[in-house]
Amino acid sequence: MYNFEFEKPSTTADAVAALADEDASALGGGQTLLPTMKQRLASPSKVVSLTGISEMQGVCMGDDGSVCIGGATTHAAVAAGASAYPALAALAGGIGDPAVRARGTVGGSLANNDPAACYPAGALGSGATIVTNAREIAADDYFQGMFTTALDEGEIITEVRFPVPEAANYQKFEQPASRFALVGVYVAKYADGVRVAVTGASEEGVHRWTAAEEALSANFSADAVPAAPGADGMIADLHGTAEYRAHLVAVLTKRAVAAAS
Ligand SMILES: Cc1cc2nc3c(=O)[nH]c(=O)nc-3n(C[C@H](O)[C@H](O)[C@H](O)COP(=O)(O)OP(=O)(O)OC[C@H]3O[C@@H](n4cnc5c(N)ncnc54)[C@H](O)[C@@H]3O)c2cc1C
The missing domain is CATH 3.30.390.50 (CO dehydrogenase flavoprotein, C-terminal domain)
Incomplete structure (x- = not known):
């Protein structure tokens, strides 16, 4: 590993400000970013952890009946907490292994958009809304090809809203x-x-x-x-x-x- 700055803000606003620096990267569960850094395929000068932001954690029900998941919520927390949407909870519970599910986050998975990942299928299949610090993006507009999304530089996924199907x-x-x-x-x-x-x-x-x-x-x-x-x-x-x-x-x-x- 090489030297880099590390910040762990407690609000979304502070995270967005920290990410405004050139070559800064958001860190969710680190299940993809850290191995990528170790292999020198990414070399951010600053890493900004999102896991200390309480407003980006947890599963709740929205006013419109959607299941809302904070962008820094782990797969394990979704598996345990999204009982209102059992198919989504099962998807989260089937990701990787217990160690990956304990650290990996929904925001990290959707931002990475690995062509073999599970959450992108759940989000697109549900017609989910990806909420960022700046806007709301329909899943149909969000996924733009392998490892490519509609996110701008420094934009972070704060929440994902999944309409509950029949x-x-x-x-x-x-x-x-x-x-x-x-x-x-x-x-x-x-x-x-x-x-x-x-x-x-x-x-x-x-x-x-x-x-x-x-x-x-x-x-x-x-x-x-x-x-x-x-x-x-x-x-x-x-x-x-x-x-x-x-x-x-x-x-x-x-x-x-x-x-x-
Ligand atoms: C052994 C192993 C098995 C796995 N198996 C599966 C599987 O079966 N199915 C599956 O779907 N996935 C699987 N994964 C991937 C796992 O789900 C990770 O959660 C996912 O790759 C990235 O999530 P993360 O939170 O760790 O993100 P990180 O690694 O921290 O970040 C990944 C990227 O997303 C960015 N980012 C992180 N959070 C945000 C945010 N909130 N907003 C904007 N950008 C953000 C980072 O800057 C980085 O570019 C596996 C991973 C491993 C290591």
Whole structure:
């Protein structure tokens, strides 16, 4: 490791001020940022921990019935506290291992937007709102490709609001070494239609499978899930071919619908 400044503010305003410095980085649970720094893939001159900000912690119910999660809330706290949205609590409880869940945060996961991460599927599949120190961003506008989001430099996720669906389920086919999703599918049924978000599969990162959404909005049944999407643009690596991932998308969508039903 190399030298860097470290700050641990207790308010969002102080964190935003500290992050205004050039080359400053926010620190959530450090599950991604610290290994990246150790490998010299990132070298911030200042690290600003968000974990001491009480207004960014915890799970609550919003006035509109959404489940609101503070940006610095750990996966373990979501798994234990989001009982009003069981599918989301289960997603959080299935991330990594107990050590990762004890430190990793929802804000860190969504800011990182790893193409195989679970929260991006939960947020996009729920039509969540990502709240930052500066604005509110609809999930449909937030995810902009692998490791790319609508966040500006120094902008921090303070809260995420998840509308609670009538039924939902997340199915993850785990990469056994990391427990990230080789493919993951989040299905959520709302009064105005079904949303299907896919992670792990595509070179474009997390995305909605609109053909499945249309079919399932008309008939919420595993039998209504369309044939697997084409393999074009799917990730191919030593863990699985593009065709295998495309196949998994359809299989996991069926399982998610069956489980949600
Ligand atoms: C062994 C292992 C297994 C894992 N398995 C899974 C899995 O199965 N599924 C899964 O989804 N993830 C998995 N992860 C990732 C884990 O969920 C981390 O929580 C996630 O990568 C980053 O969250 P963090 O809070 O640790 O962020 P950090 O590592 O602290 O930060 C990551 C990035 O986000 C930025 N950031 C942090 N917080 C905020 C914020 N509030 N606002 C704006 N920017 C912010 C940082 O500046 C940095 O760029 C795994 C990680 C490990 C190490």
